[in-house]
Amino acid sequence: MRGTGGHLATAGFARFRALVEENLLRFLSPEVCPIPTPLRDAMEYALTSGGKRIRPVVLLSSGAAVGGQEKDLLPFACAVEYVHTYSLIHDDLPAMDDDDFRRGRPACHRAFGEAAAILAGDALLTEAFRVMGESPLAGSDPSKAVRASALLARAAGASGMAGGQMMDLRPAAGEKTMGPGGAQASAIEEIDLKKTAALLSAAAAMGGVLGGGTGEQVECLSRYGRALGLLFQITDDILDETGSFEEMGKAVAKDRERGKFTYPAALGMAAAAARAESLRRESLLALSPFGEEAETLRDIVRMVATRRS
Amino acid sequence: MRGTGGHLATAGFARFRALVEENLLRFLSPEVCPIPTPLRDAMEYALTSGGKRIRPVVLLSSGAAVGGQEKDLLPFACAVEYVHTYSLIHDDLPAMDDDDFRRGRPACHRAFGEAAAILAGDALLTEAFRVMGESPLAGSDPSKAVRASALLARAAGASGMAGGQMMDLRPAAGEKTMGPGGAQASAIEEIDLKKTAALLSAAAAMGGVLGGGTGEQVECLSRYGRALGLLFQITDDILDETGSFEEMGKAVAKDRERGKFTYPAALGMAAAAARAESLRRESLLALSPFGEEAETLRDIVRMVATRRS
Numbered sequence: 053m054r055g056t057g058g059h060l061a062t063a064g065f066a067r068f069r070a071l072v073e074e075n076l077l078r079f080l081s082p083e084v085c086p087i088p089t090p091l092r093d094a095m096e097y098a099l100t101s102g103g104k105r106i107r108p109v110v111l112l113s114s115g116a117a118v119g120g121q122e123k124d125l126l127p128f129a130c131a132v133e134y135v136h137t138y139s140l141i142h143d144d145l146p147a148m149d150d151d152d153f154r155r156g157r158p159a160c161h162r163a164f165g166e167a168a169a170i171l172a173g174d175a176l177l178t179e180a181f182r183v184m185g186e187s188p189l190a191g192s193d194p195s196k197a198v199r200a201s202a203l204l205a206r207a208a209g210a211s212g213m214a215g216g217q218m219m220d221l222r223p224a225a226g227e228k229t230m231g232p233g234g235a236q237a238s239a240i241e242e243i244d245l246k247k248t249a250a251l252l253s254a255a256a257a258m259g260g261v262l263g264g265g266t267g268e269q270v271e272c273l274s275r276y277g278r279a280l281g282l283l284f285q286i287t288d289d290i291l292d293e294t295g296s297f298e299e300m301g302k303a304v305a306k307d308r309e310r311g312k313f314t315y316p317a318a319l320g321m322a323a324a325a326a327r328a329e330s331l332r333r334e335s336l337l338a339l340s341p342f343g344e345e346a347e348t349l350r351d352i353v354r355m356v357a358t359r360r361s
Numbered sequence: 362m363r364g365t366g367g368h369l370a371t372a373g374f375a376r377f378r379a380l381v382e383e384n385l386l387r388f389l390s391p392e393v394c395p396i397p398t399p400l401r402d403a404m405e406y407a408l409t410s411g412g413k414r415i416r417p418v419v420l421l422s423s424g425a426a427v428g429g430q431e432k433d434l435l436p437f438a439c440a441v442e443y444v445h446t447y448s449l450i451h452d453d454l455p456a457m458d459d460d461d462f463r464r465g466r467p468a469c470h471r472a473f474g475e476a477a478a479i480l481a482g483d484a485l486l487t488e489a490f491r492v493m494g495e496s497p498l499a500g501s502d503p504s505k506a507v508r509a510s511a512l513l514a515r516a517a518g519a520s521g522m523a524g525g526q527m528m529d530l531r532p533a534a535g536e537k538t539m540g541p542g543g544a545q546a547s548a549i550e551e552i553d554l555k556k557t558a559a560l561l562s563a564a565a566a567m568g569g570v571l572g573g574g575t576g577e578q579v580e581c582l583s584r585y586g587r588a589l590g591l592l593f594q595i596t597d598d599i600l601d602e603t604g605s606f607e608e609m610g611k612a613v614a615k616d617r618e619r620g621k622f623t624y625p626a627a628l629g630m631a632a633a634a635a636r637a638e639s640l641r642r643e644s645l646l647a648l649s650p651f652g653e654e655a656e657t658l659r660d661i662v663r664m665v666a667t668r669r670s
Contacts, residue, residue: 086520174447205494210401
């Protein structure tokens with residue numbers, strides 16, 4: 053592990069991302085957690101698929117912004133990535149979004165079968181809470197550890213991510229297909245809030261809690277993560293709409309067929325771009341009480357707002 | 362909620378079970394956790410299917426044995442039942458054991474569809490950790506809360522229940538179908554340990570930790586739960602073998618067809634009965650440092666050892 057115990061304030065996105073990559077499998081090593089084959093293979097396959105690691109980086113950057121220590125934050129950052137990875141595995145299942153590919157490779161259930169994929173998702177979700185509960189901070193400062201764990205559980209659970217996925221799979225009749233644009237926008241944003249923004253908001257707030265931030269700082273970080281999450285989802289949807297027909301057209305057509313409506317699909321590209329700009333400002337505004345110690349968090353907003361993939 | 366704050370030492374199985382039944386849905390009430398339809402329906406359907414509630418009762422009884430308070434233990438007891446319920450929902454899925462019925466009612470995925478069932482399991486698992494992390498004890502004594510949460514996560518995760526389910530679905534070639542009886546017995550018991558005993562052992566240890574037991578007491582309770590879990594599984598398998606053809610024969614035939622071998626199926630009824638008797642003694646022996654404050658725990662052994670359903 054690199055730089056353990058060091059201050060995080062000056063570290064940037066790339067360093068945090070590398071730190072996550074280097075440590076992501078460590079908390080599942082056979083000495084710590086003996087996992088039978090093929091469950092381990094399926095879990096490690098899904099974890100090493102080259103994601104952007106934006107959620108754990110947001111946690112580490114938020115912790116840095118309030119003066120936290122790497123060694124305290126890292127297990128929690130990896131736990132957040134486990135939860136995100138579990139959600140991708142389960143979302144791809146035939147009974148859910150039925151996607152055969154994820155980031156250019158066969159989806160977990162295509163590579164290992166449905167049973168192993170379901171269990172790999174279940175196990176990653178569970179191990180996330182094990183890693184947090186067995187972390188050094190859980191021994192030295194259990195109050196922070198238990199608060200961070202509760203934030204993650206609430207964000208990922210029935211009123212958060214799992215609930216959002218349910219709503220996305222079964223849109224309430226008429227809610228998104230009829231009614232004026234404003235009602236559609238609000239219904240879409242409710243799903244985006246649960247499905248995407250809840251976990252990013254929790255990651256930011258967890259960093260704040262674990263790093264020893266004040267209540268006000270944690271609240272600002274939480275608002276930052278919420279706006280960033282909505283921005284992330286809307287830029288994702290805009291990319292889907294503007295992407296090449298070969299790569300993206302099928303996904304959009306599939307979403308429409310299922311009754312899924314994204315912000316740009318429902319309200320048009322101009323409205324989506326305006327909403328994205330408003331969310332970009334909102335996320336930066338939430339950081340206004342912070343100085344240069346939050347520069348990585350601001351960099352993340354710029355990256356997400358201007359991303360091309 | 363009945364008897365909050367009261368001492369548990371004299372309460373028996375029936376009272377603890379009623380306490381769990383009365384409070385199981387409370388931690389998911391709309392004010393605490395707004396859950397979209399049909400996710401809430403699927404979660405509540407699975408939770409109210411009339412199980413024996415043996416895991417949460419073991420937690421409450423273990424807490425009682427070391428002098429714990431009901432109000433501290435109850436959220437954790439319900440969390441353990443959420444985790445057990447999630448495991449049943451996912452085990453019944455077509456890609457897993459493919460069971461259409463559970464306790465005489467349509468399985469969750471038959472009643473609500475596969476997507477809702479997968480998400481209901483995911484959400485119950487996640488909410489278990491939310492309920493523990495937001496419990497009163499997490500505020501007043503976070504060290505105990507975080508230890509109990511970690512015990513549950515380890516028992517349910519990749520090296521525990523989820524790993525056991527993987528091994529049960531994909532028995533290593535030859536491991537259980539060839540070799541002498543002793544090797545078979547040990548392979549079967551390894552699966553039973555992970556699939557069933559880990560969670561019961563964790564429930565007992567969690568009660569000990571949350572109730573303020575000494576390290577030695579927690580260790581005894583953990584051993585008690587482990588033996589009880591193995592006993593529970595072997596009596597289950599014996600009942601399957603001796604049950605009426607109409608009710609049980611199909612399940613056993615299905616298990617055999619899948620390559621699943623239970624203790625009585627692999628080693629015969631006499632060996633299984635002898636092993637059950639040895640586990641019964643082992644579970645009672647683990648309680649020998651305790652006096653009458655552990656009488657409910659002893660009652661549970663008697664109930665499991667002599668059960669007829």
